[in-house]
Amino acid sequence: MKSMLCSVTAAMSLFSLVLCVERVDAERKANVVVSRSDVAAQGIIRQYVIDPRGEVQGFLLSDGTQVVFTSRVQREVIATMKPRASIRIEGRRYKGVPLMEPDAIINLETAASVQVPSHGEGPISPAKESLLVQEMRAEGSIEQFLYDRSGQIAGLILHDGTQVWLPPDVNDQFRHSLHMHDRLIVEGHGTENEYGRAMESLAIGIPGAPLTPLDHGTDGLEPPRNAPLGR
Numbered sequence: 001m002k003s004m005l006c007s008v009t010a011a012m013s014l015f016s017l018v019l020c021v022e023r024v025d026a027e028r029k030a031n032v033v034v035s036r037s038d039v040a041a042q043g044i045i046r047q048y049v050i051d052p053r054g055e056v057q058g059f060l061l062s063d064g065t066q067v068v069f070t071s072r073v074q075r076e077v078i079a080t081m082k083p084r085a086s087i088r089i090e091g092r093r094y095k096g097v098p099l100m101e102p103d104a105i106i107n108l109e110t111a112a113s114v115q116v117p118s119h120g121e122g123p124i125s126p127a128k129e130s131l132l133v134q135e136m137r138a139e140g141s142i143e144q145f146l147y148d149r150s151g152q153i154a155g156l157i158l159h160d161g162t163q164v165w166l167p168p169d170v171n172d173q174f175r176h177s178l179h180m181h182d183r184l185i186v187e188g189h190g191t192e193n194e195y196g197r198a199m200e201s202l203a204i205g206i207p208g209a210p211l212t213p214l215d216h217g218t219d220g221l222e223p224p225r226n227a228p229l230g231r
Helices: 002-032 071-080
Strands: 035-050 056-061 066-068 086-093 099-107 113-115 134-147 153-158 163-165 183-193 196-205
Touching: 035 066, 035 099, 035 196, 056 071, 071 113, 134 163, 134 196, 163 183
Parallel strands: 066 099, 163 196
Antiparallel strands: 035 056, 035 086, 056 066, 086 099, 099 113, 134 153, 134 183, 153 163, 183 196
16 A cells, blocks of 8 residues: 555656646747737848857847748858848747747848748758867857747857857756856857857856866767858
């Protein structure tokens, strides 16, 4: 009987944990989405947002808005939407974070436009070109946070423009321990190319103190779907 009670108690605890996780996930999703507008944003492109392999997967506007799109349209974006270009975006603005997902990007100077498929849609180039990551180190103050489509902090930008991405399994407590203008030292693996400098962090710390290992390797860094233009 005692064994049966223990089993029931354990099962109830597991069930409660599952419900808690599902509730937190539902609350996060509820806080993310999304206001639709024909003109969701308008401004000047400050810099591209790239992943640690060097793929362009978005850009930042001069007001700090982070625009995210699938890397399947990076060639079109790079060809028609350069840094310092004035643009208009039609799409969806996320709630509570400076993030938006475009349906269309229009260059106000040239009238060129890019239609952006939904995340996970659109053709994939059959050709793949390996883009090697390398060991990288960066030091500087946090100038901006980067977000993913779930609305959580996915990375940060240092004052020199280096983009630092956090491993996906880093917990929320660590993410929220980072603050604007904190000075950090970061070690990891990444890429530097004509579109920017980005790395996936393996360890983070503050000057004068040991770095905190993030227990993440480069095994998950697959080759890019599309080689950047000019490569």
